[in-house]
Amino acid sequence: MTRAEPESSPAAAAEPGFRRRLLDGMAETVRKHGYREATVADVVREARTSRRTFYEHFSSKQDCFIELLAERNSDTIRQIYQAVDPAAAWDIQVRQAIEAWIAASQHDPTITLAWIRDIPALGDDARELHRTTGDAFVTLIRNLTATPQFQSAELHPPSRAMATILYGGYRELIASTVEAGGDIGEIVDVAVETAIALIGPR
Incomplete structure (x- = not known):
């Protein structure tokens, strides 16, 4: 079993900083793994946020x-x-x-x-x-x-x-x-x- 990702509140996810962190997380993930091997899990790990927050800002990887x-x-x-x-x-x-x-x-x-x-x-x-x-x-x-x-x-x-x-x-x-x-x-x-x-x- 793996530890569950932390949930974030809708109010917190709406903050502009989360979108910036997710974009930066995507950039770092692509640097490490390449786009094709990158996953949403990788992006949220780099952004230090949750899958729920990701999908509140973006529809997909x-x-x-x-x-x-x-x-x-x-x-x-x-x-x-x-x-x-x-x-x-x-x-x-x-x-x-x-x-x-x-x-x-x-x-x-x-x-x-x-x-x-x-x-x-x-x-x-x-x-x-x-x-x-x-x-x-x-x-x-x-x-x-x-x-x-x-x-x-x-x-x-x-x-x-x-x-x-x-x-x-x-x-x-x-x-x-x-x-x-x-x-x-x-x-x-x-x-x-x-x-x-x-x-x-x-």
């Missing part, structure tokens, strides 16, 4: 995982926007954006890899996150290259299709580097070179 990744991706996009100085030279802006993207990915590479590899196979809700996040990154790339510095330097700001290629290529490069045990920081230069080759002067 997948629901919690999707919210965690949505939050992480939104944070990454915000960090990239904040890192870019729109008054800097265009090639410096390219480097600033890519360095911020890689730094955000490098901060928690296990979660980054789970986002890239696990989400596509998790059904309609996960596919919707995959689509909306892809759209947000493509919009980010196009917004960052729609400044006067890019327009006045005889450059080639990317179309939606070109921005999609950049986004997808970077995702795969990040994932394959993590899977090979490499340092994501080492791909900054090649990522910058690729972007400059695509949007730079012909």
